[in-house]
Amino acid sequence: MNKAEIINKMNEFMSDEFEVDVEDIQPDAILKDTLGLDSLDYVDLVVSIEANFGVKLVESDFVGISTFQTFYDLIERKLIAKHA
Template sequence: MSQDDILQKVRKIVSEQLSVEETEVAPESSFANDLGADSLDTVELVMALEEEFDIEIPDEAAEGIGTVQAAVDYIKQKVAV
């Protein structure tokens, strides 16, 4: 899966989970600061990403995923393994 494929999927999921337009979801967007996610939204978002990419994101890793790009980077190294 290419970086771009991952980005498109992540943008779609983020848009659905946080009820924001996909066009508002940029790689540099911060979930909390730009897209209005609170702590519960973040947990739900991580769960949705886990399901979509069939991976596990441990809590410690999830805490470090604050932006769309950070999510893409994390998923990329997970699915590449």
């Protein structure tokens, strides 16, 4: 799966899961603010990532994750590590 495919898939399920317009999901937008995440929503996000990509996320993975771009990069790294 290439980066564009990762981004498209992530944007689709985040838009559906958190009821935001996909147009609002921009690489430099703040993840928490755009999706309106609270602590329980982060759990939903982790479960969705695991279901859609088959990678596990832990709390420490979110250190330094603020924008959609940094989140995309995290998932890409996890997928590369999984297939290495």
